[in-house]
Structure formats: C-alpha cells, structure tokens
Amino acid sequence: MNGHETPARKRLSRRKRYKRLMYGLLFGGILALWAGMYFDRFLVGVLLYWGGFFGMIAIWQLSPVTLYDERDTAIERKASDYTLGVFAFVFVLGAPGGIALEEGGVLELPAAFDGAMWTLFAIYVVFGAVYTVLRRRS
Numbered sequence: 001m002n003g004h005e006t007p008a009r010k011r012l013s014r015r016k017r018y019k020r021l022m023y024g025l026l027f028g029g030i031l032a033l034w035a036g037m038y039f040d041r042f043l044v045g046v047l048l049y050w051g052g053f054f055g056m057i058a059i060w061q062l063s064p065v066t067l068y069d070e071r072d073t074a075i076e077r078k079a080s081d082y083t084l085g086v087f088a089f090v091f092v093l094g095a096p097g098g099i100a101l102e103e104g105g106v107l108e109l110p111a112a113f114d115g116a117m118w119t120l121f122a123i124y125v126v127f128g129a130v131y132t133v134l135r136r137r138s
Contacts, residue, residue: 011065018063025055084127091120 029052036045060067095117102109 014065015067018059018065019067022056022059022063022067025052025059028052029055084124087120087123091117091124095120 029049032048032052033045036042036048098107098109098113098117101107
C-alpha cells in the first residue's frame with residue numbers, strides 16, 4: 001500500500017478482500033461436497049462443505065470491516081421481491097394447472113411435483129410468518 005491511499009479506499013479494498021475470502025470458502029465447500037460425492041466420500045465432502053459454510057459465516061460476522069452497505073441491502077431486497085414474485089406465479093398457476101393437466105390425462109406429473117409444491121407452500125408460509133412478526137414489531 002502506498003502513502004496516497006485514502007482511508008475510504010483502504011476500507012473498500014479490505015471489504016473486497018474479506019468478501020472474496022468469504023465466498024471462496026463457501027465455493028470451496030461446495031466443490032468439496034461435489035468431489036466427495038464423485039469419489040464416494042460423501043461424509044468427508046459434507047464435513048468440508050460445513051467447514052466452508054461456517055468459515056463463511058465466521059468471516060461475515062467477525063471481519064473488522066462492514067461487508068455490506070445500504071446499496072447491497074437495496075439490491076438484496078429487490079432480488080428477493082422479484083424471486084418471490086416469480087415463484088408465486090409458479091406456485092399459484094403451476095400447482096393447480098399441473099394437477100388439472102394430470103387429471104385430464106394430458107400429462108403425467110413426476111413424483112417430485114408434490115414435494116416441489118409443498119416446498120413452495122412452506123416457503124410462503126415462513127415468509128408470511130416472518131413478515132407478520134416484523135410488521136408487528138415496527
């Protein structure tokens with residue numbers, strides 16, 4: 001580092017370094033899980049994956065710089081809104097539509113369809129509960 005670097009630039013550089021390390025640990029954990037599955041060492045892969053995940057959490061919580069700012073929060077909020085909106089259409093139109101098409105003999109739904117629809121239902125139940133609690137607190 002040179003003497004001409006401002007404190008703000010140093011902070012941004014440190015933030016970038018910690019974010020890279022944080023996501024690198026998570027990505028390494030995911031690769032380790034896949035490698036464990038490929039080499040039939042699933043338990044080792046899971047343990048390394050958990051290590052990467054908890055390492056990511058540790059850096060996120062214990063780093064000496066703030067890793068996310070208001071801009072990141074606004075982007076996450078917008079991405080969450082879009083994602084929930086897309087899957088709301090998938091759930092609201094897809095669940096009854098798929099069942100109707102199967103009942104009409106047009107197609108046969110895969111076994112995973114029921115699990116996928118129950119998962120979407122659970123996501124929206126949890127979202128609704130968290131939203132309600134947060135709304136009442138504010």
